[in-house]
Amino acid sequence: MELIVSDLAVIRGGMRVLEGVNFRVASGTALVLRGPNGIGKTTLLRTLAGLQLADEGEVTPGPQEMAYASHADGNKGTLSVSENLEFWANLHGVTDISPALRDFNLEALAARPAGSLSAGQKRRLGLARMAVTGRRIWLFDEPTVSLDVDSVALFADAVRRHLGQGGLAVVATHIDLGLEGDMLQLGPFKAIPPEETQDDFHEAFL
Amino acid sequence: MELIVSDLAVIRGGMRVLEGVNFRVASGTALVLRGPNGIGKTTLLRTLAGLQLADEGEVTPGPQEMAYASHADGNKGTLSVSENLEFWANLHGVTDISPALRDFNLEALAARPAGSLSAGQKRRLGLARMAVTGRRIWLFDEPTVSLDVDSVALFADAVRRHLGQGGLAVVATHIDLGLEGDMLQLGPFKAIPPEETQDDFHEAFL
Amino acid sequence: MSERLPKPKSLWEYANPRRFMAFSGFLLPFVAVGTVATLAIGLIWGFFFTPDDYRQGSTVKIIYIHVPSAMIAINAWLMMLVASLIWLIRRHHVSALAAKAAAPVGAAMTLIALATGAIWGQPMWGTWWAWDPRLTSFLVLFLFYLGYMALWTAIENDDTAAELTSVLCIVGSVFAVLSRYALHFWNQGLHQGSSVLRAGAVTGTDTEEKVSNVFFYPLMLSMIGFAGFFVLLILIRTRTEVRARRIRALQARERMA
Amino acid sequence: MIALLKRDLALSVRAGGGFGLALAFFLIVVTLTPFAVGPNSATLSTIAAGILWLGALLSCLLSLDRILALDYEDGALELLATAPIPMEGVASIKALAHWLTTGLPLTLAAPAFGVLLNLPPEGFLWMTISLAVGTPALSVVGTFGAALTVGLKRGGLLLSLIVLPLYVPTLIFGAEVARRGAEGMAFQTPLALLAGITLATVALLPFASAAAIRINLR
Amino acid sequence: MIALLKRDLALSVRAGGGFGLALAFFLIVVTLTPFAVGPNSATLSTIAAGILWLGALLSCLLSLDRILALDYEDGALELLATAPIPMEGVASIKALAHWLTTGLPLTLAAPAFGVLLNLPPEGFLWMTISLAVGTPALSVVGTFGAALTVGLKRGGLLLSLIVLPLYVPTLIFGAEVARRGAEGMAFQTPLALLAGITLATVALLPFASAAAIRINLR
């Protein structure tokens, strides 16, 4: 399987932020998205995940193959770590959460209410969710926010293991993750607002 | 002026997380707090900022000298960037927000509603808030989360400028900020749970 | 946007903002003149050149404002419904904006109908307000207008707002009809049924609660006048909305550049 | 789907008594009414049925904004949207969970509260029946309103502003059934209409809700 | 302080009409009542004053959870706690902002709605006065409740649960003033008591609220 993005244009807040984005990610490899703040990494990932519509262009395969880890984790503070994971697992028809707990070193915290975790512990839980989706393509938006060095290593291992099983990953980040895999600078794809002409009045709405 | 922390013990969720923390930060210098996830950096900073009570130990000067930038920024999505800053400025009796806007390269975004910013742009706004508090001691909790390299540099410069004016800063972080200043590993201060004896049954409640 | 445009191939092309602006700009003066004329004639005729009703006295003249405004109040919602459907199906921004523009007008008309009705009710029924189904269903209609407008104002992103309000408008219409039946079931009212458009009323042959011809022609005129007034307001407000929307789009461009 | 239902119930129970709260609010409204309208028991028993329905409706209303808001704020809603279950399913489940934690307990408790407003004895049975038939509609319509306003700060009031007009038919028929039941008049027609509304909304509205949620997530 | 007030008002206006919403909700409650209790205008005018007060109280209630919740969620409350203004000041300002956006408009609109429930004409003046005197207490007490429940997910219902009992005295005296005013009886005593309650709460409760907020922030 392969992730193919062909001249994709993504919009945010009614304006194009990126256009003509082209890349392919072969299974077993990872792609690292780079670019200054506000260039459109999050927007691109959300578009891949099917959370917002592309302005033009193609993405194959569809969202049903993708698992997306955003800035927000979507875990409930009142539920315990394992309860949160089990919920996501059930939802995706996965039965066993113990590997995920192990990979992200959460066994010790399994019984803790998620609300009582520290920032980094919360983050680990959020990442562990990906492992119970059973999806082939993993999309990460700044996954290592507030993770310490060991946890970053844990994360890198988990991703490598996933790649080893023929999965693939797209990671937007500002810092180095020690993940081999090619890198894509988004700078060049920045959308240039078309200069005003009479009859793009209609388009000027979009 | 000098920040003096003498054998401080901090509690979180009813449990001691750190004890016997001792350090001094002279004016014009910065202290970088380091430690694995969940060691107690956030808890320590919150205690310094006076947001929670110390279990024992002393902190001088009091909270009224400190400005604290936490994981959450406290800015309103419906208000514009400059409106948000002006609010904090008024609150602290500061009149001019333009330096803050300049230092964190927010002029271009000044009129944007804060809700429509990207993660990094939001973060810059959160950090700019510190510059309008007029406080001497700056406390940062993982300030560079989701900042790109340039913005990290901006941040470092701003802190240096503050130090240059005789201020001082305490920064909890996992990544290198290119900030000179001595570093404190919190690992050694991890609280050891007292083993149960008959007569500290009473303390076991704390 | 003043220079010539190619002739439209289909009616839908008028939904292109640019063509709409051109066309509506051309239409506006005619509608304005027509409206003023009919309204003036209808109201003046109605107020000064019709005899007082033997039963209701001069209060009957309220009908020249009351009935037309009530009529518009109902039809404004219908127009919003149609516009919303057009937006959802064919994605013409203008129709969404037209729906947005219609809401406050409709709400105002509802208020006028309620107010005039209340003023009329004082002499006729001896009370400002009675929980008569006709009246009450108008009150409920007003609530629907309120909710619709509140939703528009609450959402920043224009397209999202258009989508959501359209959905609300459609679902709301169903419930509005439901409520009307519910209300009629709930209470039998003192308010008279539709008689204006009954043949008997026009020919003056039917007996009770007829609106006889003397009152009928000026009433018709003022109804037409109100309809014109409605169209006029919608055109103006929609043009404003289009411009406002355009300004926002250009500002967004500015930011990105 | 089941997992989602389980989680929502668990959450509403953990977060300080899902069932308890709605009931308590109901109780309070009922108890406040006499203070407001005066203790005259004749007046009370005439308006009892109505007040009970009003109270049920309001305590439904107060819990509406939580149906989706929390999941939206912590990003769970986005993840649900990418999960392999249809958004219509999510909407229905949410409505069901809401009904189980508010509508159902209210229905069961209504007779007890009827006593407080000295509702005539014949009324109790029909009070309960009307609530049992009517409250599901309240939850479903409420979910629709929540879907429209999810993601808007201070949704609370706006939500109720949008939802309450939609409640009118249900309220009228429901209260009518209860009132007529209490006065021993014929209530078949309103009851049938009430059931009709409930069935229709339960069957159709989740699609509208799902659409609204999708739009809001973009 | 002024800055905070300005910001809060700005926010409630931006977020889709601070004033409008409370009013609209009030209107709706007033409209729904006859649907529930039946159109009989004799019954209505007897309970009019009470229902108006109940409606005002509820539309206050619905906006309570926004007083502090938003500031808590986005961390603004913590920052306010570290800012050089006393927490008591914050609590008072919050209450004031809430009153300006709900209590005040409600008071002004009450007579208009009185018409709908055919409140006897003598009643209007005293209805307005009782609301003007009573609603500030509602806002202050509400802020206290909000302070207690800030930081709890799905605070909404719990909050109203805590607050409503505290509203009882205000409601009783307020409705009493309005009712007596309508029936042309003596109302000095309840009015005096109502004013007393308001003054006392406004003067003292902010301290309790501030304490509650501080505790919740630890």
Ligand code: HEM
């Ligand atoms: C607030 C109170 C009232 C409201 C909301 C109200 C509303 C309406 C509505 C919706 C119509 C229908 C217009 C149409 O069918 O196109 C109408 C017509 C009419 N109303 Fe009222 N009305 C009110 C009070 C009154 C009163 C007090 C009177 C005096 C007796 C009155 C007399 C009429 C008449 C004569 C018509 C024309 C009947 C017809 O449709 O041919 N209304 N009103």
Ligand SMILES: Nc1ncnc2c1ncn2[C@@H]1O[C@H](COP(=O)(O)OP(=O)(O)OP(=O)(O)O)[C@@H](O)[C@H]1O
């Ligand atoms: N509300 C709470 N209840 C109970 N325990 C808590 C609570 N919040 C945090 N803890 C625990 O207190 C310890 C310190 O948490 P803290 O957030 O200070 O760690 P940290 O150093 O900031 O970690 P990170 O680098 O991940 O932010 C952690 O072990 C955490 O699990």
Ligand SMILES: Nc1ncnc2c1ncn2[C@@H]1O[C@H](COP(=O)(O)OP(=O)(O)OP(=O)(O)O)[C@@H](O)[C@H]1O
């Ligand atoms: N809701 C919104 N309305 C309008 N513009 C928005 C909105 N959200 C984001 N933007 C703009 O879209 C652009 C892309 O935002 P995005 O979040 O994708 O950037 P990013 O690459 O993720 O930045 P960061 O590295 O800071 O997360 C930014 O310029 C941002 O200002």
Ligand SMILES: [Mg+2]
């Ligand atoms: Mg981002």
Ligand SMILES: [Mg+2]
């Ligand atoms: Mg931390």
